[in-house]
Amino acid sequence: MIGAHVNKICPSCGGALEDGKATIPFVVSKNIVIVVKNVPAEICMDCHEPFVMGKATDQVLALLKHLKSLKSEVSVVTYSAKQYANILSH
Secondary structure: OOOOOOOOOOOOOOOEEEEEEEEEEEEEEEEEEEEEEEEEEEEEEEOOEOOHHHHHHHHHHHHHHHHHHHOOOOEEEEEOOOOOOOHHHH
């Protein structure tokens, strides 16, 4: 059936995945930690592991690269594709 809901399964525990927003910490080097809030992700309803997909993955990676270059030990940012459009295009 076209357009039918497909059950998405967590690759970590086998639980059901649902679309949502996650706060994800990234340890990008020995001395740099970046926390990105409100990242669109598929989140496991059992183990709560977030999985970032598609365009959001590329945007988060570009954002991490930019923030790492600032050499701040800890950064906490809120994900917004529109807000970071200028940073991500460079």
